[in-house]
Amino acid sequence: MLTEPVFHPVYLPVFKNCSLSSPIVFFQGRAICLAELLQTVDFLADKIPKHQHLLNLYEERYYFLLGFLLGLKQQSISLFPSTVTPHVLTQLRKNYAELIVLSEFESEYESSLGSSQTVDLKELLDKRNLSSEKKLSDQYLWSIIPDIEAQRNTVIIFTSGSTGQPKPYIKQWHDLISAAEHLTQDLFSNSSSPIENSNNIIPALLATVPAQHMYGLEASIMVALQNGFLLHSHKPFFPQDITQCLEELTQHAHTQNKTIETSLITTPLHLKACIKTEVPLPGVKQFISATAPLQPELAQLCEQYYTARVMEIFGCTEVGSMAYRRTIETDQWAVLEDISLNAIDEHDIQINTTRSIQTFLFNDVINLLNEQHFILKGRKEDLINLAGKRTSLAYLNHHLQSYEELRDGCFYLSSFFNKPAIEDIDKNIVDIKEGQLVAFVVLTNPNNIAIIDKKQMTIKIRAWLKQSIDSIFLPKKIYFVDALPRNATGKLPQAELKKMQEQQLGQ
């Protein structure tokens, strides 16, 4: 007799490779161990009732982590929008029931938060009276965040959405675990160091990218939790900030008579900033770069100057981390073990994965070498990727053209490169700015072009665009022209736009 297959849920742990005394997060000059972190989550869970959805806006990774763990404990879903604007918050409140916001009260988001229920973890913890809390048993501590069902929806992460509407992608627990496991296997496993030494080494992570973005979430938060790595709480911005965080970690290790080995989770822009300003980066074992292609020359310089490996991750919000390479060794990307690729037609490459999204079409133009390897040729023409944020020219053009004082207009991603400074020529760096977004506009009344104040008009156009477009995508320059070089079908050939910009620059 045939029986229905019984579905046995699989449960996966949040913390791996660590004990209750393992240092987990480095915050305000000290390493907080797992026992203390769990006890704090338990304290917060007692103060904050369970909500179905949780919007975690903390930049400081200690508070982010507390919010994230609270969500896992209370079976809430953490929401991570790509940008937080009043409009986005209104949408989230409308679309997601029982939403609670975790944020500093005096944050940059303050004006956007309005009437939504906001809890500042920092304030709650400041009021906490630690001495009145009883000591928790090891057994109880381990039970605070039990293993999580693999299929449970834990995170909803949003792409900026090329149509302007943020698009939600649900991440089940096993999606995050799978990415972290395979990143660990290919980028963080320490096969080169003899195992008998490992007790003297503290592996650590420091990230210049937000924990709320897919790359930051997987490569900093999830990799740290799944390996018991010490995570620095800060998100440093300037090169000097990075140095300071690294020095703190080094000093911490020194007091323990140990050596620190830090992976810096970062972007090409920050790598360039470090090299250009020649800051010391003590204790860096490797750099991980993502969000934009890294120039091999820059990777080479970083490897030499800092004697640390430079690895790149390729991924997207929809799938997560997908592939990696050591930039100085190869231009080929190798996919993570839970990913495979196949060509479905001449132009489209499909990503197949055991993660819950299952399949996804590549947004980029690639050369497929085999199921596991590819070479990145570029983005599909319409897509623009700046600072890890994505939009499409069509979306930008739509908003530009809807301005009533314009008859026509378009954006153009110019490949204009900064002239290398003299110091850079010595170091053989070319500027890695991906390009510069400019706009061409045709005024409704072209006769006005001689008499209008172009500066005033530029300000007005920018103000118009700012209402609907992320400020990263605002045009750096606006050119006033008589007409756009549209072809017979009304399309705008890139070559023509390039020519037009060259003419404008020559004027």
Added chain:
Amino acid sequence: MNQSNTHTKQNVQNDAELENQTAQLIIDTLNLDIEITDINPEDYLFGEGLALDSIDALELAMAITQQFGFQLRSDDSKNREIFRSLRALAQHIAENKTK
């Protein structure tokens, strides 16, 4: 000796010169299509005004380090102030420059 006494005519001139130098640095670094005189020294550099973004801030930080020989840091609470306006940035450069 109080602040106003030390602020001689020469200093005022230096301030104006450094402000111009800083404005030129911003324009050159970010390929802005404007003249020095287009930047109101009191205008916001980020958000409103010139509407620079965080990528621009990092580009500027690199250029400032190369030209004036010091590193910017964001740990002091003054950071938001430093990048508030051209005048504030020039003032910060004046206080920290080593070349």
